[in-house]
Amino acid sequence: MKFFIDTANLDQIREAQDLGVLDGVTTNPSLMAKEGITGEKNILQHYKDICSIVDNNVSAEVISTDYEGMIKEGSMLAGLNPKIVVKIPMIKDGIKAIKYFSENGIRTNCTLVFSPGQAILAAKAGATYLSPFIGRIDDMNWDGIQLIEQISQIYAIQNMETKILAASVRNSLHIVRCAEAGADVVTCPLSAILGLLKHPLTDIGLAQFLADHNKANS
Ligand code: E4P
Numbered sequence: 001m002k003f004f005i006d007t008a009n010l011d012q013i014r015e016a017q018d019l020g021v022l023d024g025v026t027t028n029p030s031l032m033a034k035e036g037i038t039g040e041k042n043i044l045q046h047y048k049d050i051c052s053i054v055d056n057n058v059s060a061e062v063i064s065t066d067y068e069g070m071i072k073e074g075s076m077l078a079g080l081n082p083k084i085v086v087k088i089p090m091i092k093d094g095i096k097a098i099k100y101f102s103e104n105g106i107r108t109n110c111t112l113v114f115s116p117g118q119a120i121l122a123a124k125a126g127a128t129y130l131s132p133f134i135g136r137i138d139d140m141n142w143d144g145i146q147l148i149e150q151i152s153q154i155y156a157i158q159n160m161e162t163k164i165l166a167a168s169v170r171n172s173l174h175i176v177r178c179a180e181a182g183a184d185v186v187t188c189p190l191s192a193i194l195g196l197l198k199h200p201l202t203d204i205g206l207a208q209f210l211a212d213h214n215k216a217n218s
Pocket of ligand 1: 008026027028111131133136137167168169187
């Protein structure tokens with residue numbers, strides 16, 4: 001399972017990259033705004049800056065909601081760097097745009113996915129990645145992980161090549177559950193990745209080992 005970091009914060013992207021386990025980055029307009037990145041010129045430069053840190057898979061989301069606009073904007077984003085994956089919302093024109101990009105060798109990430117039906121449609125259109133938002137489903141008192149399981153089963157039965165990119169991942173347990181459910185990728189905050197490190201018995205065990213070593217070697 002690949003690890004993407006879900007942020008536009010360059011320091012956090014660098015920290016995850018330094019850890020050596022990072023496979024990509026996802027951004028969205030809200031995450032860009034959160035970092036104070038506004039205006040087309042600054043936004044495009046920020047995508048270039050992210051691409052300079054990571055090895056591949058930088059999702060850049062289109063703002064357009066019409067087919068022509070998405071093609072123009074997505075082509076421009078893809079032209080910034082070969083690492084860019086064009087992120088497109090799950091709407092009618094979005095599906096048409098995904099089909100266009102698929103036929104023209106440009107990778108896509110279909111975003112804002114909340115149902116198995118949407119997952120089937122995106123795969124039919126040739127999406128490279130599919131982003132079901134599990135945290136937002138949990139927020140509605142439904143089961144986000146169950147959706148990952150369902151899509152995973154459908155894609156396996158139907159030999160669909162689209163990769164399941166579990167998004168809106170909020171914590172470390174979500175990452176473990178996504179791995180169990182068959183997600184190909186998780187995108188999550190740095191805190192969720194670092195949370196995987198934690199276990200009190202690791203800390204207690206290490207402290208004991210070091211104490212025993214120091215005692216024996218003093
Ligand atoms: C990633 O592609 C999504 O934009 C992101 O995971 C949404 O997460 P949120 O529901 O925490 O905003």
